[in-house]
Amino acid sequence: MKHHIEGSQAVAHTVALCRPEVMACYPISPQTHIVETLSRKVKAGEIGNCQFLNVESEFGALSVLIGASAMGARTYTATTSQGLLFMAEAVYNAAGLGLPIVMTIANRALGAPINIWNDHSDSMSMRDAGWIQLFAQDNQEAADLHIQAFRLAEELSCPVMVCMDGYILTHAYEVVDLPTQEQVDAYVPAFEPVQVLDPQDPVSIGAMVGPEAFAEVRFLAHHKHVRALEAIPRLSQAFQDIFQRRSGGLMDTYHTDNAETLLLALGSVNGTIKDAVDELRKEGWPVGSIALCAFRPFPSHALRHVVQDAKRIIVFEKDLAVGMGGIVSSDVKMALQGLPIIVDTVIAGLGGRPIPKASVIDTVKQACLEGLEEPHFLDLNWDEINRELTRQQAQRRSGPTAENLLREVGPPGTKPV
Amino acid sequence: MSYQRVKFYQTGTFTVGNRLLDESDRTVQARMDRTNSLNAGHRACQGCGEALGARYALDAVMRATRQQMVAVNATGCLEVFSSPYPESAWQIPWMHSLFGNAPAVASGVAAALRAKGRTDVRVIAQGGDGATVDIGFGCLSGMFERNDDVLYICYDNEAYMNTGVQRSGSTPPRAWTNTTQAVGTNPGNPMGIGKNLPRIAMAHGIPYVATASVADLHDLEAKVTKAMSIRGARYIHIHVPCPLGWKSDPAHTIKVARLAVESGLFPLFEAEGGEVTDRTPIRKKVSVEQYLELQGRFKHLFHPRDERALETIQAIADANIHRYQLLPLKA
Amino acid sequence: MIQIRIHGRGGQGVVTAAELLALAAFRDGKEAQAFPSFGSERTGAPVTAFCRINSQPIRSREPVYHPDVLLIQDSTLLHQVDVFAGLASSAFVLINSTRDVEALRLTDFVIQHPAVQMHTLPASDLALKHLGRPFANIGMVAGYAALTGEVSKAAVNQSITEKFPGRIGKLNGAVAAEVYDYVAANLAKV
Numbered sequence: 059m060k061h062h063i064e065g066s067q068a069v070a071h072t073v074a075l076c077r078p079e080v081m082a083c084y085p086i087s088p089q090t091h092i093v094e095t096l097s098r099k100v101k102a103g104e105i106g107n108c109q110f111l112n113v114e115s116e117f118g119a120l121s122v123l124i125g126a127s128a129m130g131a132r133t134y135t136a137t138t139s140q141g142l143l144f145m146a147e148a149v150y151n152a153a154g155l156g157l158p159i160v161m162t163i164a165n166r167a168l169g170a171p172i173n174i175w176n177d178h179s180d181s182m183s184m185r186d187a188g189w190i191q192l193f194a195q196d197n198q199e200a201a202d203l204h205i206q207a208f209r210l211a212e213e214l215s216c217p218v219m220v221c222m223d224g225y226i227l228t229h230a231y232e233v234v235d236l237p238t239q240e241q242v243d244a245y246v247p248a249f250e251p252v253q254v255l256d257p258q259d260p261v262s263i264g265a266m267v268g269p270e271a272f273a274e275v276r277f278l279a280h281h282k283h284v285r286a287l288e289a290i291p292r293l294s295q296a297f298q299d300i301f302q303r304r305s306g307g308l309m310d311t312y313h314t315d316n317a318e319t320l321l322l323a324l325g326s327v328n329g330t331i332k333d334a335v336d337e338l339r340k341e342g343w344p345v346g347s348i349a350l351c352a353f354r355p356f357p358s359h360a361l362r363h364v365v366q367d368a369k370r371i372i373v374f375e376k377d378l379a380v381g382m383g384g385i386v387s388s389d390v391k392m393a394l395q396g397l398p399i400i401v402d403t404v405i406a407g408l409g410g411r412p413i414p415k416a417s418v419i420d421t422v423k424q425a426c427l428e429g430l431e432e433p434h435f436l437d438l439n440w441d442e443i444n445r446e447l448t449r450q451q452a453q454r455r456s457g458p459t460a461e462n463l464l465r466e467v468g469p470p471g472t473k474p475v
Numbered sequence: 476m477s478y479q480r481v482k483f484y485q486t487g488t489f490t491v492g493n494r495l496l497d498e499s500d501r502t503v504q505a506r507m508d509r510t511n512s513l514n515a516g517h518r519a520c521q522g523c524g525e526a527l528g529a530r531y532a533l534d535a536v537m538r539a540t541r542q543q544m545v546a547v548n549a550t551g552c553l554e555v556f557s558s559p560y561p562e563s564a565w566q567i568p569w570m571h572s573l574f575g576n577a578p579a580v581a582s583g584v585a586a587a588l589r590a591k592g593r594t595d596v597r598v599i600a601q602g603g604d605g606a607t608v609d610i611g612f613g614c615l616s617g618m619f620e621r622n623d624d625v626l627y628i629c630y631d632n633e634a635y636m637n638t639g640v641q642r643s644g645s646t647p648p649r650a651w652t653n654t655t656q657a658v659g660t661n662p663g664n665p666m667g668i669g670k671n672l673p674r675i676a677m678a679h680g681i682p683y684v685a686t687a688s689v690a691d692l693h694d695l696e697a698k699v700t701k702a703m704s705i706r707g708a709r710y711i712h713i714h715v716p717c718p719l720g721w722k723s724d725p726a727h728t729i730k731v732a733r734l735a736v737e738s739g740l741f742p743l744f745e746a747e748g749g750e751v752t753d754r755t756p757i758r759k760k761v762s763v764e765q766y767l768e769l770q771g772r773f774k775h776l777f778h779p780r781d782e783r784a785l786e787t788i789q790a791i792a793d794a795n796i797h798r799y800q801l802l803p804l805k806a
Numbered sequence: 807m808i809q810i811r812i813h814g815r816g817g818q819g820v821v822t823a824a825e826l827l828a829l830a831a832f833r834d835g836k837e838a839q840a841f842p843s844f845g846s847e848r849t850g851a852p853v854t855a856f857c858r859i860n861s862q863p864i865r866s867r868e869p870v871y872h873p874d875v876l877l878i879q880d881s882t883l884l885h886q887v888d889v890f891a892g893l894a895s896s897a898f899v900l901i902n903s904t905r906d907v908e909a910l911r912l913t914d915f916v917i918q919h920p921a922v923q924m925h926t927l928p929a930s931d932l933a934l935k936h937l938g939r940p941f942a943n944i945g946m947v948a949g950y951a952a953l954t955g956e957v958s959k960a961a962v963n964q965s966i967t968e969k970f971p972g973r974i975g976k977l978n979g980a981v982a983a984e985v986y987d988y989v990a991a992n993l994a995k996v
Contacts, residue, residue: 107591113621121572121580121583121614128570148572231825232840233838257542261568263571266554266558326867330865412869
C-alpha cells in the first residue's frame, strides 16, 4: 500500500517485516529515526520476540550482532559516518567470519572537519571490507533493498550494507509502497545459517589462520562476491515477481541506448541526473545515465556490456580519494580497461553540498565540448580556496583551515540554500 | 630388579589430573565423568596459569550447564594457543571475534538465545587482562550496565603476554614489562596507577562479582558454579601467573599464585549487588617480599634493595587485608 | 510541478509544515516530496524546508532554488536571510504576521515584482488562541490551501488528523478552520 512517509520510517517499517531477531544500535545522525522507530516497534511487541539492545558504541553494536548472528539469529543495525569508522574493526570481522548481518548506512561525510551532511565517504571507507554494498536511488528502493538484502546476505552468508543518502533520503517524505507481511514472508525464507554455535554440535569459529590458508580464505570471500554478481539480479527479478516493481539489481540504466555520453553515479543524485538527461536530450545531446546499485561487488562485466557503444562516461561521485581523485571512477576505469572510452571524474556533493541539475548539465556540456581536468570538482568556491592558500603561504601559523574558511563563508544555515 | 611404586599424593584431590594414570591414582579432576572443555594438546607454555584457570573455570561451567554452553573468547594468549587453524582444543561451541569486543559478542549470543526463547543454553565470555581492563573495557561496562545474561571471566596475568609482555592497566606497581623497563630512577611500572576491575564491576551493581586464583582451584570452581546459578551479568577475575612474563619458574605457578593470595596482594572475595558478601581468610600471612622475590619481573627491587618500594607494596597488601578483612581482627 | 520553500526558525514546526503539505497533496492524489534543509538546527536558528508537488513522480533531489510558493513562518527573517532568493516571477508568498505588507517594509519588493502575490496572515495569533502556543505551521499550510486551492482543504484537514492523532489533532484542526474563516473574511482567494 502506498504511504506518504519519511525514508527512515519506510526503512524501519520494512526491516521490521523482515523479522529480525536481534538489533543492537547506537545513535548517530542521520540514522536515528530508523533505530528509534525500530526500538519502539520492539518495545511494543510488534516484531515477535526481537531483542533491541541499546549499546555503548557502534563497535559494541556490530559486535553484539556478530555474536547473535553466529548464534543463528537474524540481525540488523544502522549507522553512518564516524559510527562506521568506530566499528571498522568489527566491520571487517563480520565479513571475514561470513556472518549475514544487514546494516543500513545513512550516508554521511567523514570528519574532520565534523560534518553531519550527506556524501559517500563513509561507505567508501569500508568498500574493501568484504560487505556487499547496495546504494538506493530513492526511498522506495531503500526500503525494498532491505528485503533483498536479508535474502541475499543469508543465501551467501555474507553481510550486506544498504546505503541510503543521509537526510536527502532518510529525512525526505515521499510516496513509498510499503509491502505486506505476507509478501515479505513469501520472499525472505527463514534463516538457515551455514555456521552456528550449537552445544549439540560444537564448532570453533574465529580460529587463527596462518600463511598456509589465509590467501585461500580470502579468495573464497572474493568468490562469494563473484557469486553475488549472479545473485543480485536474480533476487531483484524474484523481488519484482512478488512485489510487482523493479528495485535493486546491479544497475539501473536510463536512455543508455545510442548514448554517446553516459553519466554514472550512486544513490539519490540519480534522480537529479535523470532530470538532467531529459533536459539535455531535449536539447539534442545524446546522453544517458547509469545508477549503480551494486558497488560491491563491482559489476565490471555488466558495465562493459552497457557502455560498450559510448564514447564518454562522466562519473559523479560523492567521495574523494585524497591524493588520487575518484574512487568510483577508478573502479569504472578498471572495469572498462581496453575499451576506447573516456572516463571523467566529477567530485560532487561533498559534505551535503547540493548537486543542482544546472551544474550537472553545465558539467556534461563542458566535458563534451572542452573536456574536464582530472579530477573535476563540481561548484568549488575558488575565491575562498585561493584566499586560504595565500594565507598559508604568507604566514607559518596560518591557523586551522576549516575555521579560516568558515570565517569567510559564514556558519552553516545562514544562506538560503 | 624391584620397582618402587610411585605414590601419587594428589590422588582424590582437586588438583590437576592426568588421565593416563590408573583410575585409582587419578585426581578428582581426571575422573572420566568430569567434563573437558579445553583438550590436551593446546600450545600454552609450561606452567601457564591461564590454561589451568580456563580449563577449571570452563569445566565448571560445562558441569553447571550440563554442557549447554557457548564460550566467546577475546583475542589473546588463550585464544591463540587453543585455536591454531585447523586444530581447536575446544570441546564446546567457541567463538573468537576481536580483541576488544568479547563482552559485546557474548551479549549478542545471549540476545539471540532470548530471541529464540532458549533458557537452557548459557554463554560465557573470557579474555586476558588486556582484553578486559583496557581495550574491551567499554564493551564490558556496557554488558554489565545492561545486565546481560553473561558470565565474563578475566584471566589476569597482569600484562600483554601474547604480544611479548607489555604493560596493561592491570600491571602491578614496580613490575618490569617491555614497556615499563627496570631502568631509570623509577624502574618498572609506576606506583599508584592502574585499574581494579573487580571493584569497578561491583560499582555497576551487577548480581555477582568474585575473584579467584589458580592457587585454589576448588574455590575457583565453586565460584564459577555459583555464578552459573545466577542470571544477569556476572564477573569473575582470576589471578593466573605467567612464567614467561613474570620471569618465574614454570614449576612455581601455583606457589606464586598462592603467595599472592597469602600476602594479601590478591584478595579472594565474592560480592553480590555491589556489596562484598564473603572473603577467603588468609591462612598463613606472608610478606609481599616472599611473593615478589620469586619473580624476575621484580628483581630490580632486590638488587639493590629498594626499601621504599617494598614498603609501599606491603602497604598495598595490608590495605587489602584491612579492606576485605582477610585476617581475624586482633583482640 | 509546484515548488514550495518554507522559512522559519528551529522549533516552529517548519519541517512539519512541509510534511503536512506533501501529505495533503498525496491525499489529493498527487506525487509529493518534502525535505528539510538538513542540519543540526537548534531552537531559534533559521530553518528552511522544501516541498514539491507534481502529477508525475518527482526525481529531483536538489533544494528548491526557484520557489513557486514561499511560506515565511517568521517575519523576523525577512531582513536577515535572503528569503526571496530565486523566487519565481509569479510566485505566491504568504508571511506569518499581524502586520500588512507595507508595515513589513516590503512595498518596494512588491512594486519591483508585480506578478508576485503576497499576503500576510496572523497565523501565530490564531494558533495561540486554540493551542495556547504560537505554532504557526498549521495556519500557514491552511492559509496556503485556502488562498490557492493547490492543495484541498479536505486533504489538509485529513493530513492534520493523520499527523496529530487525538486531542492535538483536534486543536490543530480548529486552527485550520479558523484560518479558512479568516481567509474568507479578510483575504481574496487568488
